[in-house]
Amino acid sequence: MGVIDVSSVSLSAGPVRLLADVSLRVAPGELVAIVGPNGAGKSSLLSVLAGDAAPSSGSVTLAGHPLGSLRPAGLARLRAVLPQRVTVAFPFTVAEVVAMGLYGSRLPRHRERELLDGAMAVTDVAHLADRAYPTLSGGEQARVSLARVLVQRAPVLLLDEPTAALDIRHQEQVMRVARDRAEAGDAVVVVLHDLNLAAAYAGRVVVMRSGAVVAHGSPAEVFTSGVLSEVYGCAVDVHRDGPGLLVSPRRTR
Template sequence: MTNRQPTAPTRNRRRRLRALGRRQALRVPGPVPPGTTRIEAVGLRVERAGRPVLDQVDLRVRAGELHALVGPNGAGKSTLLAAISGDLPVAGGTIEVDGRAQADWSPVELAMRRAVLTQSSTLSFPFVVEEVVRMGRAPWTGRPEEEHDDVVVAETMARCDIARFAARTYPSLSGGEQARAALARVLAQQASVLLLDEPTAALDLHHQELVMRIARDRADAGDAVVVVLHDLALAAAYADLVTLLADGRIRAAGPPAEVLTAPLLTEVYRHDIEVVPHPRTNLPLVVPRRQPHPLENR
């Protein structure tokens, strides 16, 4: 009796079926009620070259909330974001995602749950903007959600004000345009946890407000959003909660009005800072105290 080897089409079909089986076995996230804890870090410690850059940090990220991480340079904001996103190993403490240890989720399962915007997004190849945004749809490849790729990509580019750049190569864009394209890729992922590291850093005033409005809208729609910010006025205006870090530890956490106080900010930032209410909205305005210009005294 002769053992017949499967033909190439048969082998390919079997590989596709095995891949589909693995896709079907994935734990796909479902609807989450507002207030549900999506990510929780307890006693987090991160070290670099044997030196702690985060120590005994607790953080809870809930559905329906926009949580701002603020603090001076070197405070540990980006390190904390990288740790809770799973992109940075920790030396101590625990991180849970949707009630399970972070390590219990596969990379694809994590990508279905949380999307991460890093400070810089460098591409080695001249992909056009639409291709870059479409990369965000990768976790849903081979699933029914893939049918919505074209609509999601188009809507996301329009929302981030980059639709007119769709056919341009990513390296040809300005820094601010690249930042918005990178954000569009993250939003196209349609994960219900957004971890955004300084999304407004390279943007003009109009697009800073646009990006923070997007983040606010996503939180209002039930997503959990964490944003690293240097602009304390943006944190005061858009965040539900603010965590203030300094020297790798949490100095304060709570609603913006409780955390963004002049005495605490003056101490942490080592600069005289004033916090005054906006005359119309009553939102806190955080401004450095400056000496009058000499010409003003003439």
């Protein structure tokens, strides 16, 4: 059984169908990227995986536990979530925001300090530790929020567009962190718009459109010109260079 098991999940908001009969399994040690156009249902699926939205039908289990049976404290021990937008209304410092991920940890003080220092180092925010969170740029805030998620040390990591506000260097850095967590045995699910990042770092890709999964498999299997052109509604070229892939829109003169 995978750490995450999704079986025939559908989700509706009034008359609008957000997810339609989605099934997915993510095992320990996997990095799975969810891609697709705007409105495809990527964030809705992540909300269901996180336990933030209850499916209209179907079931979700986390480490063998029905998601709906887990209380907030139990959920926090099993999964850590980075949403698209994180709002901090008060002028907490960066160090204080990151430390929020340790709430209820019951770890020795020196171990908490190690986790905080390590998370801030790998996300390149240690030099911002004393800055007030609201004064940071969007990219800096995103990295601080990721550090907060990392210190939870949950075996399931759910990241919703973690690279959206970042420059190229930090995009690569974040994806290396996600890959490292998977290689350490965690189950990692990342929503991405950048198909090249998904191709470079994900072991498996789930392609969504209109709330449904239209393709899943390795990047080499699902990132084809035919699949991507149909899903995104524009001509997409996929260039293969040895084991690597480069995805780009087809430009015409």
